[in-house]
Amino acid sequence: MDEHRSDEDSPDSRASDTSPRADGRDRAVTPTVGVVLLVAVTIALAATVGAAALATGTPASPPPTAVVDLSVRETTLTLTHRAGSPLDVRDLRIVVRVDGDRLRYQPPVPFFAARGFHGGPTGPFNSASDPTWSAGETASLSVAGTNRPRLRVGSVVRVTLYEGEFRLVVVRAVVR
Structure with a gap:
């Protein structure tokens, strides 16, 4: 039965299945998610600051003297x-x-x-x-x-x- 084992079934090949692929398809997932989250937080913060600035209002004209x-x-x-x-x-x-x-x-x-x-x-x-x-x-x-x-x-x-x-x-x- 041992003769029907392929290289894919070897203990070395199974251990390598959980590591990133050599072609790089899994390597950029974590940094990409991080960048997307950072952009989302930046947009939310900018919207909050903008809304607060608009809520305070600005005087229509300077007061008279x-x-x-x-x-x-x-x-x-x-x-x-x-x-x-x-x-x-x-x-x-x-x-x-x-x-x-x-x-x-x-x-x-x-x-x-x-x-x-x-x-x-x-x-x-x-x-x-x-x-x-x-x-x-x-x-x-x-x-x-x-x-x-x-x-x-x-x-x-x-x-x-x-x-x-x-x-x-x-x-x-x-x-x-």
Whole structure:
């Protein structure tokens, strides 16, 4: 029976069946799979970073800049736009502080009559006026005695103008 054995059945030939073939067909399988996985991970990472970058968004345009002065006489706050970009008061939020404390009622510019304020404001703060506040224009409003804290001679008033969440201007004045 031994004479019918072929070279393929020899112990040496069976051991060589589990090793890579001499023609090289099995040799590149592992490196190829590694390269494919590396490319897939790179693409997934790039997609994640790209999505995160787009999700944060970019501002549509730079915020405006302005130079504003404040004067306070008794209960009237007068703000003068001295220089810079025209401001649309419909996009502004004004925060008034007296000696560090926020007024209970803040001015909802533009407005005509609002709780915590006397009558209608002047200039672009008045809802009947052009809402564009340009350099050289003055706007004023009067704080009512029902608003707290009260404005008293010697009090420090700080007014902060915001466009959205961006702080445009912070001005201070002493009540005269």
